[in-house]
Amino acid sequence: MAITGQIALTVLMGLFLVGVAAWLARVENWRSYTPVGGGATGGETAYGSDEKPAGLIRWLTTVDHKDIGLLYGAFGITAFVVGGLMVMVMRLELFDPEMTLISNTYYNSLLTSHGITMLFLFGTPIIAAFANYFVPLLIGADDMAFPRINAIAFWLLPPGALLIWAGFLPIPGVIPAQTGWTMYTPLSAGVGSGNQANAGVDLMLLGLHLTGVSATMGAINFIATIFTERGENVSWANLDIFSWTILTQSGLILFAFPLLGSAIVMLLLDRNFGTAFFINGGSPILWQHLFWFFGHPEVYILVLPPMGLVSLILPRFSGRRLFGFKFVVYSTLAIGVLSFGVWAHHMFATGIDPRLRSSFMAVSLAIAIPSAVKTFNWITTMWNGRLRLTTPMLFCIGFVQNFIIGGVTGVFLASIPVDLVLHDTYYVVGHFHYIVMGAITFAGMAGLYYWFPVFAGRMYQRRLGKIHFWLWLVGSNITFLAMILLGYGGMPRRYATYLPQFATLHQVATLGALVMFVGGLVWVYNFVVSWLEGPRVEDADPWNLKQSGLRTNEWAWFERKRETALADGGDEEALADGGDPVDEE
């Protein structure tokens, strides 16, 4: 690099560090730094909540699990909007067979970024949002076991996102990655006549690495929290279902993400330092093994907590307890273990040893069993129940419906002969979108609507919530069913153009996507407006859970919080004679 460039960079870096130091000095002072001195409670300095700083600084410095949950939520929703807009451009391009709206390479870039954004910047973080906010409340913990690690895990995400999207930013000489989310070598190693040796791919890999570090830190934290911070009356026997799925998910993350991190480092070394893991005489198939050893557990990392959300929310609106609670827990654990033994079902068509193939086929078929157990449990929970079709409940039922289609199509793919025909067609795209959009995102929405009163203190507009649900249910089934049919017809995945015979079904799929897009607009509008000026929640039990004896700890916390807030002279109601007892603290 030119010497002036070096000097400029050095000066910039130096100024930045001095700025950081100055800011830290100010913040530390301002926070009325009382030396702990004789504080008997070893370790933590007991800062009261009123010492939470105000404004932007509060959000930059918070280590409170609820705040961090909100940050995760805001981040995840932003990423969801970005990834959604990306796919809308792609679906519009696919409205006709030719290359019309965008270039083929730009399509490939969007495709890559859409997948990575949705899985790593929306899926994992939105789950972490619920887990951060509610696991400590559900298990009666004061906070997460390591509050600062928790904050670090979150703050790794925005730089990670920036690096992942760096190729789209106007940085000279940097282009977006076009490797697909699976980053198969040798393409992703940058060899050959393509342009994937570009620094944009390195930046994306670094960003992905960061999100992996973040997920791992979060997982360690959740495991420690659930093991050591449970309240006195929360035992393993009565641990709620959502915390069970978070615990299992964290275990999966602990084994899967560091492996992805190592594989990414190996790939970066191959790309930049001439090592020979995957190219230069190394094995491109090794990448697929490493990637899918992470990748298949990753899909369960994404689906188990949403299953937990559904298992938690669906019974509240069925007026009964979750049917076969124990078996739901067992099947969660079973899926957790089995998910590490199925990765090669993504590689049936690569020419690996046929004997290996059939063992992976057997385990893949077996993993459908615990999934089916859960499905039957949800259905049985609703059976003869007193159903209340609120928006969160509708999303839960939508989850079950879409999960059944997604799961059944998965079982077919797990069968080698079928997979050899359908591999790399739109059938696979249909299969996993039924699950990632139809199930996981639906469950996320169920959670967002269900707890909206808790974190907003206000209620959303119910009618808009239902409109959102129906637009999404109809839209997703139109789009993803069309994809399954396209796959039967032999339409290969990951192409910006196609033969004219596929036009009709592609147009149907685009139509469904537009329906979902409208649903998304309704959702954003509803959430923004209701957050700002929705009717305030009058009652700490907005879903009438007490009545059926189904109230969980977080609502009890909500009630206590509201009572103390009012007694403290909270916003509106002026309490004439402060007669209310405030001994909860």
Added chain:
Amino acid sequence: MDENPGISDQYRTASPWPVFVALGIPVSEVGLLFGLFPVAVGGLVLFCGSAAGMAEEAGYVERPWGALGVFAALCLVLGLAVTLVAGQPVRGYATVAAGVLLLAGGVVGRLFVTEAQPAI
């Protein structure tokens, strides 16, 4: 609303360090991967410095200076290894330079900063 006491509010609820620990990781990664000397040095100093500050705040260490020394030693060893064994002088020297800065910070802190003053 959240400022009101709930059960999880007995802990202190703010810390300035995590943001900078988190920022230090990508900055140093980018610097080291692309061989950008100043970026690598700055990122490593930011990461190690904030981690030391956080260790003090959380009560794992009494003062941050010793922790800075430990980070400095790690950087020096790693930097030399990268230079000599892996044959990557720019990246290696960047790591060594970060180690030297951290060591200097630790020494200055120990000698000149009086107690009861907030660590920087």
